[in-house]
Amino acid sequence: MTENEISNTIIGLAIDVHKSLGPGLLESAYKECLFFKINQFGLFVEKEKAMPLIFEDIKLDCGYRVDLLVEKKSVIEIKSVASLSDLHLAQTITYLKLGNYKLGLLINFNEVLLKTGIRRVVNKL
Template sequence: MNHRGTEGTEEDENEQDTELKGLTRGVIGAAIEVHRVLGPGFLESVYEEALGVELSLRRIPFRRQIVVGVNYKGRFVGEGRVDVLVDGRLIVELKAVEHLAPIHVAQLLSYLKAMKLRHGLLVTFNVPALRLGIKRVVNDA
């Protein structure tokens, strides 16, 4: 048995987890800054644009409005759009609602599964304090 290989794999996973935690903290910090400056009450598109500005200022790599193809039994049946994909591994779905609903979580989980990713953030800006509007979502499938 090659223990060195196993240890390397565990170290790599721990390093990736640490990197992802740092990335997630950076995104949450950026979202908090957007909320601090703009407050609640704008459309989702305004927050998406502002978050893009803030992520750029922080040099956090991201892409917006990523098209996700949906297949059913091997056939293309439509598409969805991920609001923000950070560093190719963290999906951030933005909302401008008072309360996050189960359907919002389901939407993010569907995107995570379709893109074969594990981690996502659901953020609604229409709250008095942003900490009340952030939900971490993990795809365990």
Template sequence: MSKLVYPELSYKINGILFKVHNELGQFCNEKQYSDLIEQHFKSLNLYYEREKILPPSFESELKGRNKVDFLIDNKIILELKVKRFLTNEDYYQVKRYLSALNKKLGILVNFRRKFITPKRILNSYGKE
């Protein structure tokens, strides 16, 4: 029997995502969605880091090249997109971030759609 990873926290995050989409609709830019999400995190006293810089993945890689949109409670990576369709590259990006930060759960959401469907992406090698 499988166990849901971080059920309470991910439920809160998804609630915020739906609330933000209901408030702003589908035609804003990523920064506008991020700003409103951040306000909701603050109002719920959720610990988060915005645009957390990932460590370089190879020796000569420039620092600050990769950033996660949000790291919530040092557990869940939240990656926002504002595009017509999500691609495999978007999923691979979240998987890379999960691996780089050694986290178990990422949530990928595309705000451009009429109805959002946050995607849970798991890293079976991640630690709590």
């Protein structure tokens, strides 16, 4: 699957999770449910994937963890906040750059209509 196909699938699954749970829960609840749905769909997904920083050929553990990494291609960063900020976007961009991934989704589940809380983030490699 391409990154775009993966992201379209993830968005559909995220909408299913949001329809079932609604807004207002903690991020961890949405992460667990979306992880389950992605697995159930048959895609390879890793949760809390460590993202080291490589500096001068040295791997440094800065404590970065990607919420979900799907098919070793797509970063999914999950939030449950009043509104997404530039800091959330910067976090997603950081993961894309450190892992050399092309596409990520920043999803804020704390929206009445989930569609308004989804941002596609592209790494211009």
